[in-house]
Amino acid sequence: MVQKTAIKHYQMYIGGEFVDPSNSEYIESTNPATGEIWAYIPKGGKEDVDRAFKAARQCYESEEWSSLSPTKRGKLLRKLAEALEKNAEHLARTETQDNGKLYKEMLGQMMIIPSWYEYYAGLADKVEGTVIPLDRQSVFNYTLREPLGVVACITAWNSPLLIATFKMAAALAAGNTIVLKPSEFTSASSLEFARIFNEVGFPPGTLNVVTGYGHSVGDIISKHSLANKVTFTGGPETGRKVAVNAASNLTGVTLELGGKSPNIVFADANLDAAEAGVISGIFAASGQTCIAGSRLFVERSIADEFIDSLVRRAKEIRLGNPMSPDTQMGPAATPAQLMKIEKYVNIATDEGARVLAGGERPCDPELSKGLFYLPTILGNVRNSMRIAQEEVFGPVLSVMTFDTEEEVVKLANDSEFGLAAGIWTNDLNRSHRMARALEAGTVWVNTYRTSAPGSPFGGYKNSGLGREMGIDAIYDFMQTKSVLVELSDEIRDPFTVRTLN
Known part of the structure; x- marks a missing residue:
């Protein structure tokens, strides 16, 4: 191959x-x-x-x-x-x-x-x-x-x-x-x-x-x-x-x-764009990114239609030779990582999750020597399950639904991680409310998995300390020295504390 x-x-x-x-x-x-x-x-x-x-x-x-x-x-x-x-x-x-x-x-x-x-x-x-x-x-x-x-x-x-x-x-x-x-x-x-x-x-x-x-x-x-x-x-x-x-x-x-980033889709969003963003967030790079949008929250009123479309799209993703321009998803990087992905899918199904797409290695003999795993979507997931709380670092998406903005904020923040989050909505006020409410170092609105050298990057909670990129980062690699120069010829009393304000 x-x-x-x-x-x-x-x-x-x-x-x-x-x-x-x-x-x-x-x-x-x-x-x-x-x-x-x-x-x-x-x-x-x-x-x-x-x-x-x-x-x-x-x-x-x-x-x-x-x-x-x-x-x-x-x-x-x-x-x-x-x-x-x-x-x-x-x-x-x-x-x-x-x-x-x-x-x-x-x-x-x-x-x-x-x-x-x-x-x-x-x-x-x-x-x-x-x-x-x-x-x-x-x-x-x-x-x-x-x-x-x-x-x-x-x-x-x-x-x-x-x-x-x-x-x-x-x-x-x-x-x-x-x-x-x-x-x-x-x-x-x-x-x-x-x-x-x-x-x-x-x-x-x-x-x-x-x-x-x-x-x-x-x-x-x-x-x-x-x-x-x-x-x-x-x-x-x-x-x-x-x-x-x-x-x-x-x-x-x-x-x-690490991260366990929420990708949140509201009913008023551009659903085609949201679907592409969800796919990018979890299946690009075979899900092997710290910012993977591994938890999908969909507003209940559109959940059935949106999830059905997402499942169809996931099943069409082409696995294969990473050097081929036609390939859309490559293998896991190591045997240990492939085993970890399989382990977490098994844990999820044991806890009651239902496999909507994938959930196994591909049967294509052309892929048998590689570390491939099918794009996987899991339904019937509760946010308390291990699959929703622990980082898999693979192409595994946990799908959940919500009814209100307040509810989804609580669900999204109910995690030890806080690296990134995605919001899909055409409601301008909601997008800014959500951006403030979500506990994440990066919040994307109507986009996902984008970055720039000048944009600070880092996490809340167990997703890390400090920031990379942007002006903030250069200061993290420097220390501040304070220099005080006496300009007068005054001779001070050496036995008293001198304050300057």
Whole structure:
């Protein structure tokens, strides 16, 4: 079904050089669509992590990096954006082989990734301090915003480069250096990125990429004494562990964690657009997105007609070779993820849910070697069921109905998560009321799964801490220094407290 390619052997990127792992061990990377090994990824260890942090710290303290003005950092980021745009097709193919997502979606991501580096390139020299007005006029008080130092970035397997970009573009613009640890399941595109980064002209050690397992390399990185900030994308359980590890050094964290996002359809909505938005929210990327609209709430008066149409549409979704332009949904990224999807559908049916579409692996022999699961819609779901409360991270939609605005707000907010939400209505007042009432970091109205570099992204509740993207993010990678200068020649009493207001 998918043409075989030669197996690639990758190296880590540390201190501006591509190097083998200190233990000479590698991880097999398997194409989810074919089940075939296509690459070997270095299995790093403590020695590799220590080398990476040492290189990042040396670079941060070096004259070559520290003397770069914010404007010059911006110019380097623009060069990186141009280089990434030229390599978009290659990077997209790499990610499709690695995680099984559609090539056309990966290419779309690779084409927009340069926008993030361009955005922060422009923002790099726009960060300003402030002058603090004091009652005592002889003291001049101003603030400086300075980089933190070395930022540890730990990313997820579903959109490796896009998620890394959310972190690295702002961190670099702020003047930090980076140690990046991609998921062991999808490390190849980060190592391809390192090759492009290496050619742009950043000082050696600005970026370091260490690959390996989360329970070893990721654990060491998150509690490393040279990390001045840890930013992580992944599941809540791992996120808590990352936060605890970082706290051992009083290191700050940004956490972008899971979601169980509600997609809410009112009777007055453009139902064709809403149907497309629901499909996009849960079946695009095989449901393997943290913002997946996995809980659908439909106003009761239109529920039967809307759900019937949705079920028909889901059954028509074409599974297959992710490289084919005709394919609409690819495989799960890993065998463990496929098993998790199956487990949750079984749990749901045991609790009383009814399978309206999918609910099993496809019987097509052409798909038998891949990690495919049919687009699944579940009816008779109660919001208290595990399928409605726990993140599946797959193409499984739980459908529920509601009668009033107040009722659906309570249902939507009845979750430990609060990453995103969708609202479909033509009532302008309702859209703004709902946007305020929903406990979510991002609320989409009459659209879903859209983003922009300047729009802050992050979650409420167990969906995370802090914000990525937008102006907010660059400040998360900086610290504020207050400078007070005495302008008079007055000799003060050294034994009394001096207040300036």
